[in-house]
């Protein structure tokens with residue numbers, strides 16, 4: 001299996017706080033990889049470096065063998081990495097369709113002037129964007145609300161919209177930041193199924209989640225952080241049985257529940 005993302009000895013300090021310390025791991029093509037750990041463990045910091053919100057203090061991030069750790073976020077997106085945000089980044093005054101079409105615009109080639117003058121090339125691109133946006137909207141099951149203002153949607157549908165918009169940039173690596181936060185049991189199950197379908201399309205998925213049923217149910221591999229340090233990496237089964245992880249995060253109750261449910 002080829003490595004899509006390689007993180008080597010990544011460190012991030014904020015003043016005196018070392019949020020990530022010497023972290024290394026890989027994400028292989030076509031896998032769902034989970035990132036878990038207690039509050040303040042450094043998960044968001046790591047996600048923010050991979051998606052170029054800020055650069056690392058030290059270390060290297062490679063995507064398809066190319067160093068990306070000092071590229072701006074629009075370049076990262078062009079290369080094929082896309083993300084969702086825990087505190088949704090939705091335009092509330094725009095419709096579902098418009099929100100997803102905005103995501104697609106990062107991939108278009110015709111410039112602003114061409115778009116403003118509605119030149120043929122721009123009109124053709126607009127049609128392509130519309131078709132592709134509708135495809136993502138259908139994929140997440142929002143076609144019946146595609147003309148509804150995003151501001152009037154409940155949280156479950158907003159999370160699906162955030163997912164559709166991230167997919168609109170046609171990523172090869174999708175980063176999901178607590179995509180199931182606030183969802184009920186049924187919505188979480190549907191989200192899990194969608195994430196597996198995304199993986200089955202050949203897109204690698206990197207998920208930060210606190211919902212352990214989701215993480216254990218869909219991940220091929222899990223990385224565990226505690227106090228800025230990687231304390232474990234392995235399959236869901238290996239992680240569930242890892243003493244360090246049980247002590248730092250999962251707790252004995254979780255381990256016992258997993259033994260009972262198998």
Ligand SMILES: Nc1ncnc2c1ncn2[C@@H]1O[C@H](COP(=O)(O)OP(=O)(O)OP(=O)(O)O)[C@@H](O)[C@H]1O
Nearest residue numbers: 014017018019037038039040041042043044045046
């Ligand atoms: N911009 C910042 N400035 C200063 N300290 C920060 C900044 N961002 C994160 N930190 C600190 O870095 C550490 C790791 O935080 P981070 O948000 O990455 O953890 P997390 O695992 O995502 O937590 P949570 O599960 O609560 O979202 C914390 O001690 C946090 O206070």
